[in-house]
Amino acid sequence: MEDRQVTALTEMMRAVNAGDAKGYARLYARDAVITIHGGGGLEGRGAIEEYEVGLLREFPGARLGFYSVWQKGPVAVVHYAVNGRTPGGQAMGHEGLLFYRFQPSGLIQEERRYLDSLTPMAQLGALGPRPARPLPTLPGEMKAHVATGSPKESESVALVRAVFAALDSKNETAFLSSVAEDAILDEMIETQPFVGKANVKAWFERWTAAVPDARTEVTHILGVGDCALVETVLRGTLKGPLGRLAASGKEFAVHRAAIVEVKDGKITRISAFMNGKELAQAVGQWPLSAPK
Numbered sequence: 001m002e003d004r005q006v007t008a009l010t011e012m013m014r015a016v017n018a019g020d021a022k023g024y025a026r027l028y029a030r031d032a033v034i035t036i037h038g039g040g041g042l043e044g045r046g047a048i049e050e051y052e053v054g055l056l057r058e059f060p061g062a063r064l065g066f067y068s069v070w071q072k073g074p075v076a077v078v079h080y081a082v083n084g085r086t087p088g089g090q091a092m093g094h095e096g097l098l099f100y101r102f103q104p105s106g107l108i109q110e111e112r113r114y115l116d117s118l119t120p121m122a123q124l125g126a127l128g129p130r131p132a133r134p135l136p137t138l139p140g141e142m143k144a145h146v147a148t149g150s151p152k153e154s155e156s157v158a159l160v161r162a163v164f165a166a167l168d169s170k171n172e173t174a175f176l177s178s179v180a181e182d183a184i185l186d187e188m189i190e191t192q193p194f195v196g197k198a199n200v201k202a203w204f205e206r207w208t209a210a211v212p213d214a215r216t217e218v219t220h221i222l223g224v225g226d227c228a229l230v231e232t233v234l235r236g237t238l239k240g241p242l243g244r245l246a247a248s249g250k251e252f253a254v255h256r257a258a259i260v261e262v263k264d265g266k267i268t269r270i271s272a273f274m275n276g277k278e279l280a281q282a283v284g285q286w287p288l289s290a291p292k
Helices: 002-017 021-025 045-058 118-123 151-168 172-177 197-210 276-282
Strands: 028-036 040-043 063-072 075-085 091-102 108-115 143-146 179-187 215-224 227-237 251-263 266-274
Touching: 002 021, 002 063, 002 075, 002 091, 002 143, 021 045, 028 045, 040 045, 063 215, 075 215, 091 118, 091 227, 091 251, 091 266, 108 251, 108 266, 118 276, 151 172, 151 197, 151 215, 151 227, 151 251, 151 266, 172 179, 172 197, 179 197, 251 276, 266 276
Parallel strands: 028 108, 063 143, 179 266
Antiparallel strands: 028 040, 063 075, 075 091, 091 108, 215 227, 227 251, 251 266
16 A cells, blocks of 8 residues: 555655546546535546646746655655746745545545645735745655554654644643743745744744634544654634735634644644635635735
8 A cells, every 4th residue: 555655645746746637537536525615625536637727837847855754554644845937947845744545546535735825925026025835846756655553653642732732722841841942833824934942932922922812623643663743633713914905803713734744752843834825715804805
């Protein structure tokens, strides 16, 4: 199973980088479903191919790379990056997280896709003169990690659950006690990561002020090696600025995923993926206009 998944993902990179939309779509089952949180869904191989044709037309010569894949049975989670240019030469790029469920044959039955749609929009100037996240560096190779069911993996999962609970309860002491001194928190809706425990603390204060009534429902969590891969539904009220959005006082429910890296019982890195477009839609700020 793990070998078939790696073979399919390797072929996926080749197909995208060769502009081969049909080859890309053939990696999915005929009745496969893709959910793009904040961007709708695709049902069936034909719709998947058509969508990929549109992307490759919009960004000809786009380059796709996979940093890592975490595997457990039919489930595989992939951290990806893509860079591309419009026909006019404008550059864009972003990182995302993909949750796959494979058939025994090696075909993809289901995909759930997490990315920030506002990142490429800002890079292309669609949001006006706002700061934009820099283009990601594409990985040279894909690293594969297979779950072993070890006590260490279970401990990491328990730690991550506790950290999300501390965030929701605004328990700064409990949250920071689980974070390494040199930890990095990379919230993909922001233009830069927060580096070091002091800056992670600043992020915590900003986040809890923006969504003081946050409630995180963990819908899926997978421990593999030194990482926990998490899918959540975040609910709350936007009472302060978050990412590119202004305070609205409106309630929302959005999808959010994360890669949480753990070493020696401490969190060393959190990479969080939430679609700013989905949040903007939920709080009545879509379409996001350029600042005056």
